[in-house]
Amino acid sequence: MKAKKLVSVLCGVSLLAAPIMNSSAASEPSPAAAEQVQSTEKLLSSAMSEYRSNDRTLSDATIKEIMRQKESVLPIARKGILMEANRLRFPIADSDALYDEWSFWLEVARQLHDERLLPDLLHWTDDRRSIPNPFRLGEVIDGVLPAGKEGTLLPLLDKATEEGAEVLLSLYAKRVQVSAQQIQDWLTNYAKSPSIGGIVSVIAGLPDGQEQLKQQFGKTPGAHELDRAIIGRIDYGKDRKWASEVAKATEDAYIEQTIDMTLAYHHGDPDAVKRLYKSGEKGGYQVLLTGPVEKLIVARYPDGMLAKGIKQYEAITGKPYFFGGENEEWYRAKGADYDKPQAGITQWQAFIRAYPNHPAADDAAYRLARCYQIAGQYDEALIWFERALKSGDADMWYDASGQFLFVLDVNTGQDGFAKLEKTEMPEWKQIWVAYSKAVETLRANQFEQAARELQNLITRYDGKEIFADSVLQYVWYDRMAGDTFWYHVKQQLTSVRKLASLQEAANQAKGADRARKQYELAAAIFHDEFTYYNYLWHGERQTFFWIGQIREMEYDESLDRYIGRFNHLVQAKRQFDLIQLDQADPETGAKALFSRALCDSKLTQYGQEVSFHSTRAALLTDLVDTGEQLLKRYPDSELADDMLLLMYRYNNDDALIQRLLTHYPKSDSAAEAKKLQSEKNTTAGGQQQPSPFLSRLPYQQLSQDDWKLPATVAKWYAEKKPSDKLMEAVIEESGWTYFAIKPEKGKVPTISGLEVDHNNTYVYYWLSDPSKTNVRSDQDCVLIRVPTRFLPKGEIRFRLA
Template sequence: MIKIKAAITILVQFFLISAIITGFPGKPQEIWATEQNQPANEAGQAAGQSLPELKERLWKATDRQEIKNIVAIFNAIPGPDAQAAHILLDYLKDDLRVEAGNIVDALVKLMTEEQISQLAKEIGTYSPANSYRYLVSVLAVRISNPNDLTNAMLSLQDEYVSEVYLQLMTQTWPKIFTDPATGVQWLDDTYSQLNSSTTRENLVCAVGTAAKKQLSGINLPAVTGWLWRIQEKEPDPDYRCDQLITLYELKEAKALEAIDSLYSGTTSPTKRVELIHRITDFIRWQPKEAGQDALIDWLWKVAGTDTSPYCRQECLSVLYTDLGQEKALEQYVQDTDQNGVMGLTQENQVFMVGGLNWQFLKAASQKYPQSYLARGIKAYEAVRGIPYFEIDRINEKQSPAAGEPPYWDGQYPPYGDEQYQPDREIPGWEKFLAEFPRHPASDDAAYRLARCYEIKGRFADAVKTIQKARFSTDGDIRYAAAGRMVYILDVRMTYEQLKELSLEKLDPALQAFINYSLAVREIRREDYPRAASQLEEFLKQEENLATDKHILPFDNFLGNEQYDFHGAVKKQLDEVNKLDNLKSQWEKSKTTIDLYNLAAAIFHNQMLYYNHLWAGQRQYYNWLEYITYQMGRGHAPVEMAAFMREMINYNHSLPYFQQVYLDPSSSPELKAKALYSTGLCYTGLHDWGEDAAFAFNSLDTRKKIISTYQQFVEEYPDSSMADDALLALGSYTGNTGYLQKIIKEYPDGDMLEKAKKLMPDLESPYYSSSHLFGSSVPFKILSLNDESIPPKVKEWAAANSLRSFSGTKISGEWSYMFISAGEKPTAGYSVGIIGIYSDNSSKLKVRYKINNPAFCEIVAQVISYPSILLRIPTSAAPVEFVEESPQ
């Protein structure tokens, strides 16, 4: 659990870094009157420049040193000078200014009192990054009255967190408030005007920190009394606990008693555990003389008296792991021997907060070999055939058990079917789960058992067991289990298998998931009436699901960006009803225009066939290599091809457009639209994504794009879409002749400017065509132990493996590429290759990503240096390495 103050600091840093990288749009406002053309005081005159001239220089400057020099001229102007200050304020208004020299001192000197008051009211309208870097500091120095301080707080409340409030409080409070009563009244008034609980919490945090840092004498008791009064109004126990901790730091002895009362009055075990972690985090960061012992004693009291086994065990875990209390390990083992590892029971499901620390578990199993924990680990290892702890797998380099596939070497996770042995594992995992249902390994065991059932085609057992894995007490397999649940229902099972599964008697949540997935399959089969009926029925069931938090597969992992599942399914139902009407109209009229309208409606709806149980996570789940790790090596699951043919809307609309084009009754205009739309369908299939390549050959699809548009421009040269078709031909063939034809024959068309941009140099006689979209380059991933690698290449890779590095080395008939992620704090990191592409500048682009440990994954706490070595046929082309993140 991250300390709240540390978390806030991280958020501020993240915001500033994001602002610096992305920048902020906007242009300086032109507000200058004619009288501002006068010379800029003595410093400006010395430089021979007027204020407008300085302004123009400042806006045009891009060199950091030049910007600093210009700001230095402003800083030399005697203050106050409203016109000069206005220029600098405008400079900071919208665009991000990373390097603005000594602009804070210049503004402090140049701004008038009226400008300070105006800035206090309007600071929230400035570029947020500029405000944080410069303007808050200006106000902190210059504000000298309560009204300006209040206005600044209110203006900043939608943009900033407590650090900003703290800066204003610590620098302005002592000079503004000499009377404690006046200061407290100001706090009450300002607190009541803030528009959100978060902003009010930021103010309270700033007041508490300021009190610890600065206040003394008569001011301290007044502010302390205000903090006591405010915490009593705080409805959130987490933030109230933070406020009581602040009071405890201010030597308020009764704060510990209040913390105990707050804990005892909190009925939710989840909230009590959060309070335990908040207290623990505070103890860890405080010197012993700050009152650690009393708080540690309080944690021991909780560990011995709380009626919730989960809360007791969490308390004992942090006492040992975070606070070094050796006795806590023995007491934890005794508790788990009696109760197992406990989770939180909610609506008959089990939830875990954070999972069990692997070092804590390893210590318990080693020191107490006859304990429930140790016996469970031995039983797990007996079935799995490899050590339970990943650090042991890496250190021992253990050979696999007889018949067991080679263990993952840390680079690619073993999620393919070949990693399982159902006949051996099924009875082993069934016995393990019967004997150790509340062991930290139970979720891993349930996941592997479900995968074995899945491989055997026992889908009812598979989904029931994967659901058990989702809600087992450890929790580190939950994301993998959530995705696998949806994968089984959406991809792995055939329509007939899913229909048969829907007849099984399962728990309501699973039954609802299956019914919805079956409705999506009916959409893919284009049985719209049945799909609509099933979606309507599901939406009634979904209302009950919505009351159970985290029941939907990916609810745990979306944070504040919750997926509007109900809204998405409702929209899907509306689209199905629309298509049903269009299809019925066509079947009744048999006219090609109605068929074209049906095809167009399908073409324009990429989400029509999407199973929203994925909650927007399907590609991300694949890119985390739970599925596509095998795909990139030519080993995609066989079911992916059929799934992609059903999933991609362009594949559904394509035959309808072709039918319209071939129908003799279609008008010439409609035939032209249908043929052009046929090309668009092929384009959609070609550009869909990497998983589509297992259903549609990319090279064949590209050929169909080209042949379709060639046919179009031959048959319909006078069509308004002819220049569009020529542009596509130029793009997909690299032949500038198509682009030149647009320029010569369609000078008034809307593709003219695009054609000119695609032409690298129309006048150059040396221009040669190339693929403007780029083409994929085959590559092979190598192990450094591969004997075929020349010694010099191995030495080169080894020499660069301990730092962040990307580079190439040619040796004989091969070009070798090496990427190292540098030093990482734990195991579990890896480098993955997205692809290698050639582009129209004869450059090779290597797209790669640095993979972090999976969510809640137990990893070895050792420094690692993840890297990857690959090779392609020798190429002298320059190479660009591009790091990307999964989307």
């Protein structure tokens, strides 16, 4: 294909990157009065891109241009600093988007160095929203606040938040020498103020500040937050006697436990351990106990609540409560409770009733929720994931909040929301459910209905705060997230309406025109990776999937189905498949097949989650088959040479190069093919390269009495198990293929991986001596399964490491 024709067909999108989109007509020129605003917005948008790609810095040339347009930049910057709803928006939606946006506007303010921005910067000190970076805010205010005006900061303490007070006083103390009387006045006047924590934090860093805080401790009746703030910020480890006296005398369990945790952990103080034991038995633990301190308490008080709860925990999970050791799996990932979720539900409910104040009460609530999740009782799973955030030692917040969203976005599906909608729940959760239901309608490609549901949601709740009281309290921008959420939902509605229009046009058309319009719909889906995105994730979906879920996750049917609904490439591929090639004109037919192959190529690079839906081997086989179909149907197409090149890039078959050079010797793809072949020969150095089709498979590991095990397979497994020699066996049942490994006596098998290529399946495992590892000796046989559709039709080969 000629290069200029390639550009015209792909509309400026790089080859192998995206299918072809129709360009829209140019917009009408803006009025003269708006031209300067547009110019400034363009400048700032470009500056933002530079800022993100250049390690959060701006070039001298960009700064110079911002200063040149200063008067036009100022009003835009003021809205940006405040993160107002009608601010200039940037097309970014990843997990760092809001933080980068806010810090960009602070950098602009720093460069402008204009006192007119001071009210907007100082507004953050009393804003309900959390300050994304207090230190950075203080730096910028310091640069803008004129010398001699430090005193104007102190009256702002009256309305300041804790973070805001720390910003204000840190700047004040940087410029002015603080007197002992000022410290006394602040501690007295703001003893019961929400800002007291920030004030104490600054005082603790001043000369003699620690001593003044200790002198003030307990002097103001009813000032519990002041006393807690003091205990949290002074170095009482240097004065153990003073700290011990406070712990003995205080009636505040939080203060006592905070002190005694430090004394027990760093000094092994037996009196501190005793006080921790007694206060924990009485009302539970209000501070996060470290593992070493828990072990101290259990060792000294084996009949206490903490020790008994730990034994019960281990009995339910079949796993140690304390985790560690070189080969030990993360304790949350597996357990006997997950093997039998219905039994686990009963056991965890009993644990929570018996030990409501145990540090592991949140772990229990989390594992109870996971049992409900595994059993498909998603309404109950949501309830208990939320409760896991509000009980125990509160160390499950990331997992529980992420799993709450995982249930809504991944597990529930379109049919599951009917039950959830009938459940009584707070308003924020009603909105979450209604929005997630609309997204599922969208994923079913019912675009017109999805547009109605999104519009109804916006009409009823637009701008409403739905995160401050939700499970996502950990998000730093919890008060800012609502604005960003509604902005993205409106953008999503615009996209859905466009898809609905394209879908309607395709449904009304006939013949070749129908094929063209179906292609336009499929290409539109391909081009927007956020088409089916649930914006409740705030750009954190992939982070949680990797850190909190998929990395520790076996094959999961829900995730398999989810990828089929959520992934825009999978959805686009299905839309391309709907095009009737016999009715399509040759150009549309070739474009449809080429774009379908692009979907497969990009899915191989999308990420680990795709492996839960399809294998690399299957995708590349599909790509090659689609390519051959295009070459057979449309050998004279301008995309034929590009298709051969695409096929070669992904399967390294030199025969494809020869076909390309033979049939399309003068094409730009031919030159590229020669270059790739030369690079391949140079890199390979005569050595055989691994198959490009080779890919790892997620699988499920099962116990002999696992709830998911069919009776026929359980019987087969039991018959195989008594063997006294190494046994490797395979059976297929109801769409699953099961693999069993039973080693010789005295050995324990461990699966290290499962792989497939174009032809065969490979099961890798190793054997170990249970006396030399932390693997239980009763785990002398291993059983795993995978969907049979993932496996090629060739041999199954076991490989012992």
